[in-house]
Amino acid sequence: MTEEKAVQGGKHIARVLKEEGVEYYFGLVGGEMYTIMVGCGMEGIELVHVRHEQAGAYAADGYARASGKVGICFGTSGPGLTNMISGIAHARRCYSPVVCFIGEHGMITDGRGGSQECNGDQILPSLTKWTRRIVDVHTLAFFTKKAIRDAMTYPQGPCAIIIPRDINPQRTTIAQQAGFVPNAYEKPLPPMGNPAAIEKAVDTLLNVAKKPIIAAGNGLFYSNAEAELQEFVELTNIPVITRRQARGAVPEDHPLAFRGGARRATLRASDVACLIGLRLDSLEGFGAWAKGRKLIQITESVSDIETTAPSEEIVIGSPKMILQQMIECVKQNYKGKIPKKDAWLTELNGFKAADQKYLDDEIARVKNNKPIHPAWVADQACSVLEDNATVILDGRTSSTHTTPRFIAKKSGRSLDGGLWAGLGHGIPMGIGAQLARPGEQILVIMGDGSVGLGAWEFETAVRCQTPIVIQLNNNQVWHGLAGAKFVHGVKLVGEQTPVHHPAFIHETDYTKFAECVGGIGIRVEDPKDVAAAHAKAFEMAHAQNKPAIVDIVVDGTIGGASESAVTDAQMRQRLSWLDPEDLDEEWRQRLYPELYEKK
Ligand SMILES: Cc1ncc(C[n+]2csc(CCOP(=O)(O)OP(=O)(O)O)c2C)c(N)n1
Numbered sequence: 001m002t003e004e005k006a007v008q009g010g011k012h013i014a015r016v017l018k019e020e021g022v023e024y025y026f027g028l029v030g031g032e033m034y035t036i037m038v039g040c041g042m043e044g045i046e047l048v049h050v051r052h053e054q055a056g057a058y059a060a061d062g063y064a065r066a067s068g069k070v071g072i073c074f075g076t077s078g079p080g081l082t083n084m085i086s087g088i089a090h091a092r093r094c095y096s097p098v099v100c101f102i103g104e105h106g107m108i109t110d111g112r113g114g115s116q117e118c119n120g121d122q123i124l125p126s127l128t129k130w131t132r133r134i135v136d137v138h139t140l141a142f143f144t145k146k147a148i149r150d151a152m153t154y155p156q157g158p159c160a161i162i163i164p165r166d167i168n169p170q171r172t173t174i175a176q177q178a179g180f181v182p183n184a185y186e187k188p189l190p191p192m193g194n195p196a197a198i199e200k201a202v203d204t205l206l207n208v209a210k211k212p213i214i215a216a217g218n219g220l221f222y223s224n225a226e227a228e229l230q231e232f233v234e235l236t237n238i239p240v241i242t243r244r245q246a247r248g249a250v251p252e253d254h255p256l257a258f259r260g261g262a263r264r265a266t267l268r269a270s271d272v273a274c275l276i277g278l279r280l281d282s283l284e285g286f287g288a289w290a291k292g293r294k295l296i297q298i299t300e301s302v303s304d305i306e307t308t309a310p311s312e313e314i315v316i317g318s319p320k321m322i323l324q325q326m327i328e329c330v331k332q333n334y335k336g337k338i339p340k341k342d343a344w345l346t347e348l349n350g351f352k353a354a355d356q357k358y359l360d361d362e363i364a365r366v367k368n369n370k371p372i373h374p375a376w377v378a379d380q381a382c383s384v385l386e387d388n389a390t391v392i393l394d395g396r397t398s399s400t401h402t403t404p405r406f407i408a409k410k411s412g413r414s415l416d417g418g419l420w421a422g423l424g425h426g427i428p429m430g431i432g433a434q435l436a437r438p439g440e441q442i443l444v445i446m447g448d449g450s451v452g453l454g455a456w457e458f459e460t461a462v463r464c465q466t467p468i469v470i471q472l473n474n475n476q477v478w479h480g481l482a483g484a485k486f487v488h489g490v491k492l493v494g495e496q497t498p499v500h501h502p503a504f505i506h507e508t509d510y511t512k513f514a515e516c517v518g519g520i521g522i523r524v525e526d527p528k529d530v531a532a533a534h535a536k537a538f539e540m541a542h543a544q545n546k547p548a549i550v551d552i553v554v555d556g557t558i559g560g561a562s563e564s565a566v567t568d569a570q571m572r573q574r575l576s577w578l579d580p581e582d583l584d585e586e587w588r589q590r591l592y593p594e595l596y597e598k599k
């Protein structure tokens with residue numbers, strides 16, 4: 001037997017990544033990372049080298065959510081780590097399975113004023129599932145394997161491995177790696193639910209409920225239970241709402257699927273709600289709708305159980321397995337006894353029709369507007385999308401107009417910043433998603449504000465030959481503030497000029513930027529050209545294997561999609577940063593009526 005050769009730490013990391021099926025890794029180079037990069041190169045793992053470390057984390061996230069595999073990112077010590085933070089936090093708040101390798105100053109220089117000194121293990125714990133600072137080279141393989149396993153376990157999220165500068169160069173054999181034997185770990189089968197709890201849940205849904213609904217979220221997506229969910233709702237005639245990454249698990253144009261504006265009314269009208277892998281967080285209004293109705297909760301993690309409303313039944317296990325068990329239970333015990341619930345579905349179809357009418361009426365009103373209305377942009381963009389297209393939402397106004405108009409036909413096709421609600425993730429997420437889904441349409445929705453937080457990744461997309469299409473809603477404003485000034489008629493900060501005004505972005509032709517880094521740029525100023533421009537962008541991007549920007553001159557006075565429905569009370573809260581004296585007389589009277597009441 002030939003004696004096994006000792007190698008540097010990075011090669012052990014690379015070997016485990018290979019063993020786990022990793023094909024790409026994303027990040028920006030720095031001293032401590034070289035041995036990992038050498039190892040990955042030797043293993044044939046492709047490097048996607050980004051222009052800013054946050055993009056490495058965003059791209060790993062986009063790749064992970066689009067591929068169902070782990071996303072790997074890396075950055076160097078100190079500034080590399082601090083630049084990664086937005087992307088890591090974004091992955092954490094979007095339940096994305098990402099593993100981060102991050103360099104650190106040498107242990108021997110700790111506290112002595114070494115270069116790039118930064119203690120990541122004191123910064124990252126609140127933004128990751130766990131953060132581990134490696135103190136012995138013999139544990140690298142063990143923690144790499146563990147990080148991947150834990151990141152991929154529900155609820156998915158990032159794990160970070162911090163590697164001090166003096167660790168990686170040390171040479172060890174695989175046999176010397178502590179607690180690690182190659183190929184020793186196989187993923188266990190997903191856990192089944194308690195049969196008695198399942199029978200009770202099915203009984204509640206079919207016999208007790210008059211107006212049942214199912215609402216499924218990230219947990220359903222990660223257990224890969226799309227087919228089971230569709231089979232169950234078709235078998236039982238129960239309406240379904242899909243959220244976050246699960247959007248489209250039952251295609252949103254399915255007669256039993258309720259979405260957009262109809263979703264809220266549907267939830268409020270229900271009497272029994274079955275949550276499948278869905279947290280009632282701020283994106284779900286903290287479950288205010290759930291009070292006063294019975295909840296059935298299906299989740300893989302006890303820590304996810306909601307206490308917003310009393311639970312009728314809680315079933316712990318994999319949504320995929322539990323749905324299979326529920327299907328079996330219905331087939332065996334409820335043959336010919338499944339309630340039709342026609343009245344309930346008629347009520348819900350009323351909500352659906354009203355929502356569609358609202359969307360259609362808006363389009364009829366604004367379709368010829370010039371400058372172009374963002375609702376029309378969203379409508380036209382969606383009209384050229386194929387069923388398996390992925391839409392990545394970045395930028396504000398544009399995203400809020402796209403969300404209700406995009407009809408997800410498969411899960412994992414609507415990818416956004418979720419609870420993190422950041423800006424600048426769009427292009428790198430698009431790169432990651434495109435690598436996971438070669439040949440498919442990847443549309444990144446951005447504003448002219450958000451593009452400034454990540455535009456140079458367009459060059460990464462050119463270099464890595466990822467033919468994503470970026471729809472850039474060029475409205476020359478940062479919406480949040482502009483909305484207040486233009487839409488709601490309030491004075492912002494005195495009479496400042498555009499130069500110093502926080503709302504304005506300079507008039508820019510982004511096609512020139514696209515072309516200067518070697519990509520495709522298409523400018524749109526006429527509403528009639530929007531759909532054709534999107535179609536042409538996809539066609540050219542896929543033919544030339546490079547990314548495209550569709551730069552659309554959009555009306556900067558238009559706010560988010562839901563803005564017109566904002567009540568005065570909500571507006572008062574939104575504008576809480578203004579004293580009543582800062583408002584026009586009309587708005588002061590509306591928002592602060594108490595100031596006008598006779599004493
Ligand atoms: C990283 C980050 N910075 C700031 C914000 C606050 N914010 C939310 S929306 C918005 C304006 C976005 O403008 P733009 O991308 O141009 O989109 P528009 O609404 O104009 O289409 C800002 C600054 C944020 N969500 N994330």
Ligand SMILES: [Mg+2]
Binds near residue numbers: 477
């Ligand atoms: Mg803008």
